Amino acid sequence: MARKIGSSADTTRPRVRSAALALFARHGFAAVSMRQIAAEVGVQAGALYIYTPDKQALLFDLMHDHMTNLLAALAALPMQPTPVARLDQFARFHIGYHLDRPEAVFIAYMELRALTPENFTSIETLRHQYEDHLQAILAQGASTGAFTLSDAKMATLALIAMLTGVTNWYRKDGRLSRDDVQSLYAEMALRSVGAP
Known part of the structure; x- marks a missing residue:
């Protein structure tokens, strides 16, 4: 019997995704087998294929959901x-959203290389939509004289890298509160583009 007694798609599918997310973040996509994911969930390896065609599809689904949820949350601001x-809001939003999802953030940045070319293109398209939002803020600020920058695209990538880096070191019990970090990074983001 492939499916564990008492399991159902409604409960097992989220558990498969959660287990894959944690294992990919901890060990890396290449080092994790479907058998390990199954063991974490408590089902036989063959049962996983009820919920996903293969490990690549599982990785893609995790990344795709992360990006589409991120874009939806951004659009709701x-x-x-x-x-x-707008830049102050973006910086605070980016940090807050990503601090709540460190495993998804790690996978979204570190496992791009593991995607098939077709899946990579799809995720890159979503990433560009997110980057374009920030780039539009910077371009508007430069055109109105609110910001001083020579290349909006480069500034966009630099700011996203700076803001995302918080997930590597922030600890809830650390010296700075979450609000402190958001405020300080928003201030650094504004200063980096010459805002008063």
């Missing part, structure tokens, strides 16, 4: 009246 306010 209230519109701010100025580029300065």
Whole structure:
């Protein structure tokens, strides 16, 4: 029997995804087998194929969901009246959203190389949509004189790298609170583009 007694798609599918997320983040995609994921969930390896065609599809689904949820949360933010306010909001949002999902963030950045070319293209398209949002803020700020920067695309990539880096070192019981970190990074983001 492939399916464990008492399991169902409604409960097992999220457990498969959660186990895969944790194992990929801890050991890396290449080092994790479907058998390990099954053992973590408590089902036989063959049962996993009820919930996903293969390990690549599982990785893609995790990354795709992370990016689409990120874009939806970004789109739900209230519109701010100025580029300065928009950049401040973006920085705080980016840090807050990503601090709540460190494993998904790690996988989204470190396991891109593990995707098939077709899956890579799909995830890159979503990443570009997110980057384009920030780049539009920076370009608008530069055009109105609120920001001073020579290349909006490079500034976009640098800011995203800086903001995402918080997930590598932040600890809830550390010296700075989450709000402190968001405020300090928002201030650094604004200063990096010459905002007053």
